[in-house]
Amino acid sequence: MQKLIVYGDIHGCYDEIKSLRENINPQENDIEVCVGDIITKGKDSIKTLRYIQEYDIKSVLGNHEDKIIRYLQHEKLKNQNPITLDEDEKNILKDLNSKDIDFLITMPLFMKFKNITILHGGLHNSYDLHNLNKKEKTKILRMRYLDKNHNFVTLGKENDDSIFWADVYDGNQGFVVYGHQRFKEARINKYTIGIDTGCVYNNKLSAIVFELKGQNFIKHSIISFDKIIK
Numbered sequence: 001m002q003k004l005i006v007y008g009d010i011h012g013c014y015d016e017i018k019s020l021r022e023n024i025n026p027q028e029n030d031i032e033v034c035v036g037d038i039i040t041k042g043k044d045s046i047k048t049l050r051y052i053q054e055y056d057i058k059s060v061l062g063n064h065e066d067k068i069i070r071y072l073q074h075e076k077l078k079n080q081n082p083i084t085l086d087e088d089e090k091n092i093l094k095d096l097n098s099k100d101i102d103f104l105i106t107m108p109l110f111m112k113f114k115n116i117t118i119l120h121g122g123l124h125n126s127y128d129l130h131n132l133n134k135k136e137k138t139k140i141l142r143m144r145y146l147d148k149n150h151n152f153v154t155l156g157k158e159n160d161d162s163i164f165w166a167d168v169y170d171g172n173q174g175f176v177v178y179g180h181q182r183f184k185e186a187r188i189n190k191y192t193i194g195i196d197t198g199c200v201y202n203n204k205l206s207a208i209v210f211e212l213k214g215q216n217f218i219k220h221s222i223i224s225f226d227k228i229i230k
C-alpha cells in the first residue's frame, strides 16, 4: 500500500532525519515530502540538503529557504542587498553548489497529493492556493496567528485575542500538513496537523505517515525521533 510520508522542520538535524527515515523505512513507490525549513539553525544544513536530494525527497518552501533565495536574487541586482544573513546563513550560502541552488529555487509553496495539502506556515479560509497574490504567497510561509477579524498578525504582535490559524481553518483547501510553528507534540485539528516538534530546539523530529485507501490518504501514524543531545 502506497504511503505519503511528511517530515517536520529538519533545520539541519541530519542524524535525526536519517534515523527517523530509517525507522519509517520508505518503500519504492512511497512519497516523501518535507514541510520546508530543511536548512539553517542546526549543525548539518548542507549535509541534510544533500541527503534530501540523494533520496529524492520532495519539499515545499520554508521561510528559511525563502530568505536565502531572496538574498541570492538581490545579489544579482548588484544594489545594496536589503537582506542581512547571520553567520550560519552565510556559511550555508558559501557551501551551496548549483544543484543545491536549483533544488532550493524550485521548491513550491505547496504540494497536493489527493486529499492532502502540504505547506510550511498556514493559510486563511479565503485563500485559493492555485490563485495566490504576492502577499498571500509570503503569508503561506509565515502564518501563525490571526486577530479576531481573522487578519494576519505579525510575529511578536500576538496577544490573548489572537487565534491560531489552524483553529479556524475550515478545510476548503484540503487537509493541511504544516510546519513552522513548533509544538511539543504534533498538533492535530479537524483539518490540519502541525508536524514541527522542534528537533533543533532539542525536542524531536516527527513525521506523519498516511496510507492510500481508495482515492484518499488516510491518517495512519505519527513517528518521532528524539533529538540526539551530545
Ligand SMILES: [Mn+2]
Residues within 6 Å of the ligand: 009, 037, 062, 063, 064, 120, 179, 180, 181
Ligand atoms: Mn519556519
